[in-house]
Amino acid sequence: MEKVKASVIGGSGYTGGELLRLLLFHPGVELRQVTSESMAGKFLYKVHPNLRKATQLKFSLVNELEKCDLLFLCMPHGESMKRIDKYKVIADRIIDLSADFRLKDKTDYEFWYGHPHVNPEICSEFVYGIPELHREEMKKASFISSAGCNATVSILAMYPFYKDNIIKNDNTVIEVKVGTSEGGNKFSAASHHPERSGSMRSYMPVQHRHSAEIIQELSFERKINIHFSATSVDMVRGVLATIHLFPQEQISEKDIWKLYRKYYNDEPFIRIVKEKEGIFRYPEPKILIGSNYCDIGFTVDEKTNRIVLIASIDNLMKGAAGQAVQAFNLMSGFDETLGLEFPGFHPI
Amino acid sequence: MEKVKASVIGGSGYTGGELLRLLLFHPGVELRQVTSESMAGKFLYKVHPNLRKATQLKFSLVNELEKCDLLFLCMPHGESMKRIDKYKVIADRIIDLSADFRLKDKTDYEFWYGHPHVNPEICSEFVYGIPELHREEMKKASFISSAGCNATVSILAMYPFYKDNIIKNDNTVIEVKVGTSEGGNKFSAASHHPERSGSMRSYMPVQHRHSAEIIQELSFERKINIHFSATSVDMVRGVLATIHLFPQEQISEKDIWKLYRKYYNDEPFIRIVKEKEGIFRYPEPKILIGSNYCDIGFTVDEKTNRIVLIASIDNLMKGAAGQAVQAFNLMSGFDETLGLEFPGFHPI
């Protein structure tokens, strides 16, 4: 296997760190450089203590970057769009993990992000980063824009229902419970342990930006709408989405089993979890820590014909770095699961 | 103040224990007897370690019960209805903390509980236990049936909207996140710490029995329906309800401020929590541990005209023992807040 020479821009954050962990153990990658303006010259493990003994690599400055095969961008939102032209000179292939190139429609971007996109034309060159929806495009892509974590879990759970036009109204309610690593490594009074421990914080009951991605990816015959809320809980990694769907026609659990089999039977990273006994009957984020799986469960309230979907991912894996590596594998002609075999822990 | 002589039937569970803590420090109560068939003869503090040094009382057998002014029943669901006639002989006034007498309609009971009620006529003698809705009835009542915890927080948050007929459809979605004390003190493989710690468990995505209470209490002009789901999280005490309401007409946050002021301005145990800055901008259960408050916050998604309510209580206090004492105060002619002044902790 010829190794892809890859570098990472912005490797000191949580998403960057998780990506480094994956790339260092990926048999198809030669990790060349990792940039961090604030940590340049220091060992990676000074920021990511789990990498002690795993690598002796040090952080570089971005202007020390050498040409390579592929660049991963892990900058804060709003940074990649400003410098994308420079990065294209460094590598022919780019995977961006920020939100900058996810939305195809610049008016959508402006509405949800509150300011104009500085480089709207380039967005159409990026494939939206969920392989289960865009696998064939990714195989031929030069640029991929990784999907948002809450968007990924919501889209994967609902995709078969919207794709098959089973949901024809805009009554869908999505309630995600998220861990604190979603907020990144920037500390504040609100993230101080005594304030945040044991907390259950409605941090974005309306207007969450990932709504835009969900709407974009699930609008097939018409532009849909959805109702999204996010609550941050006392958990570091993980997202659990509870989704309420209201189909026009009566639907049974058997129908839903069929629907998921139709779309996801051969998907390596999707598991349908619906058990009648045992402890883990529906998906739970703690079982997924470190894995690239998206677990999906469901039930139907027959009296009211409400479908409830319960879906979960590790926000740093399938919601960020893991999914980026999955896309990277497709882009590079590798087996889609390469370097992503870790199954998660029990107990944890 | 003349003290009410009160006894507690079933004092070894979590609700019973919390009630004992309140009654022992309540200036209007003389706690006489506490029954537990399995712990009879042992000190209360052997089960409730927080009561060590607070009392030297021991558990009694139920057949050792002497007459008293008022009985609190803290038995598992299904027990009170079988023995209520015996208990009426012991005390003229009864407050039941189980689910047995909450539903007025016996067909509702049968639908939600899966078996017929053994004593359906008696239900009409019980006042449903939320003082904010039934204060005047309670002052004259002999029998009160304490409300379910998830029902209490949901009803209190939505009451003004349904009472004023602002919500005319059945699209309401209620998502509660609950602590593990809701499940009581019966241990199992699923409640074993390594399995349950860090967990996010969809334990009742549909068909939660508290739905029946919400429907009963909020059906004014018509019999409403609601969509309720419950997720159990890694927290011992507390409920956070995120409620999605879809009014027909455009509503503003100012309108909602007015609505809550109209109904709750003088309520001693309801606080509207909606801050623009600081750490705690919406209600959070950890701030409420041990208090009898129901905190309610809200926001409006103007684009989609969705109202999101965020409401929280301590399930063992306003959701059980605290609310029972509040009802007891009204029934006994005491100040409604007597013995319930504890404000909660920060930090915790």
Added chain:
Amino acid sequence: MEKVKASVIGGSGYTGGELLRLLLFHPGVELRQVTSESMAGKFLYKVHPNLRKATQLKFSLVNELEKCDLLFLCMPHGESMKRIDKYKVIADRIIDLSADFRLKDKTDYEFWYGHPHVNPEICSEFVYGIPELHREEMKKASFISSAGCNATVSILAMYPFYKDNIIKNDNTVIEVKVGTSEGGNKFSAASHHPERSGSMRSYMPVQHRHSAEIIQELSFERKINIHFSATSVDMVRGVLATIHLFPQEQISEKDIWKLYRKYYNDEPFIRIVKEKEGIFRYPEPKILIGSNYCDIGFTVDEKTNRIVLIASIDNLMKGAAGQAVQAFNLMSGFDETLGLEFPGFHPI
């Protein structure tokens, strides 16, 4: 009961907040002013969300302070010593909750704090703040210096052993596990939730300053030494001290029962916790949240004649604000337990 007019300097921190909660509900206190330079003009509940609806008091500037009967000082360490002369003009009685006046010997202070004391003479005017050791002095005192949290739990557990000269060597090892509220409300990268959650951090394996207080208070016949280490765990409130004592002569558990009875039988805030069955056989901090108790358990390894003491307090209560109120009660002629009756929760 005539109320004591009390003000609090430095009311925006965790210790200050806990003290405010106690004073607001204390029947012998009229809380006059609370200062915070950064929050002046804002409601107390903006910082301490649990006090919403409990008070409409606002923070003042320190130079707005009026004369009062008693001042509580809740400033960061090093501040009280600089301004103590000004505060003496405002009130005749002062209780300081910082570390400034705890050590009687100025060379000790310099050794442990790394800089000279700016006002060493005044230290002798302050009574060291553990009522169980200095009750009679407190009744006549004008100035009390509250004890450190880790020092309090360690001293109370070991006092009978050192007082009766049972421990004649310097082999004692004290290992405390502490919650994050001990560090105060100043946030940092290390207190950021994703870094601090689930953590077990050896933050002070040697040279903890509370060692000086333990040595001071337990040196009777000779100047003793002890070996102290502190580990910060994923808990907000609470300290658990595990103490290893090596008596010269063989000692039995019965002897230790006798010893504790001799010293603590009538102490309202000390409980000996040593059960042969049940869940809570030794002290645990979570049972003590919000209470002023110090729970002490013990066992003996007969083979090696090692005594292990297990002692626990709530660091913000018996370790800070609660103990300060206990001292205040003694100083003011009130019942020692006034306003401190809260017994703690179960479950929590």
Added chain:
Amino acid sequence: MEKVKASVIGGSGYTGGELLRLLLFHPGVELRQVTSESMAGKFLYKVHPNLRKATQLKFSLVNELEKCDLLFLCMPHGESMKRIDKYKVIADRIIDLSADFRLKDKTDYEFWYGHPHVNPEICSEFVYGIPELHREEMKKASFISSAGCNATVSILAMYPFYKDNIIKNDNTVIEVKVGTSEGGNKFSAASHHPERSGSMRSYMPVQHRHSAEIIQELSFERKINIHFSATSVDMVRGVLATIHLFPQEQISEKDIWKLYRKYYNDEPFIRIVKEKEGIFRYPEPKILIGSNYCDIGFTVDEKTNRIVLIASIDNLMKGAAGQAVQAFNLMSGFDETLGLEFPGFHPI
């Protein structure tokens, strides 16, 4: 690489499950059978939900076992010793993860376990399972007895000090803080989430059986003694040992650096963690979840010449299944780190 055909007896517990996870992804192993009397016929993932999609293997009965190259025994303590002769017929090589064959001296076994060993002669055939101490023996061994988790972390931290005879007294105090997975998957009232969450439980302040292993492995010139206590905390995986050593002669941190380098410089699974800045300055168990590392840190209190060691492992990995696989690699002629490369997570 020729694969070793391995089976696992007792695969439904936590140690067994962790071992299965490792073996399923180990390039040198063909996992043949996994027994569980209670779960026979069911998929492994019904018990270990993380293995869903990783294997379609089902549990077998022990009497269905076929011959294989190597057996891992993951039975509860006391079971292996009864049936070891039968197991020897099934495989020539055995790795036992219970405590049955750890102690060489049968009187030690009887003292610490409270009953006689049923097969004491066989113990001498087993190599004690810490590779860092017994690497060469393991390469030639047929039988290995995996070490206790608390013993492993304590022994590895202290080995250089005792081996070089730096510690000549018996004053050593070892304080371990352990996660709840150490107690296995047997649930009880004490492990019920509302009781155990947030807990800090002195479950074995004296007489912990792992003491015997520490004494056995660190007695070189003389039979030593140590003082061991264990506190169970609100954490699922992980052990943190805080160890207090009292050398006769003055020792500096530089000396300790040298000592560890001398013994551990080439050890693949030992890392010395001692940083002057950053968040993780000493070892912390959460960083080690899933990894096979033993992290060791240290400091010296120069005033009292006390050494404090801070050492940490994942009890299910380096403390059980991981270390067993490390031993298996040595026994099988594989690279010692094969299948154990996972570095741990950050953040988590």
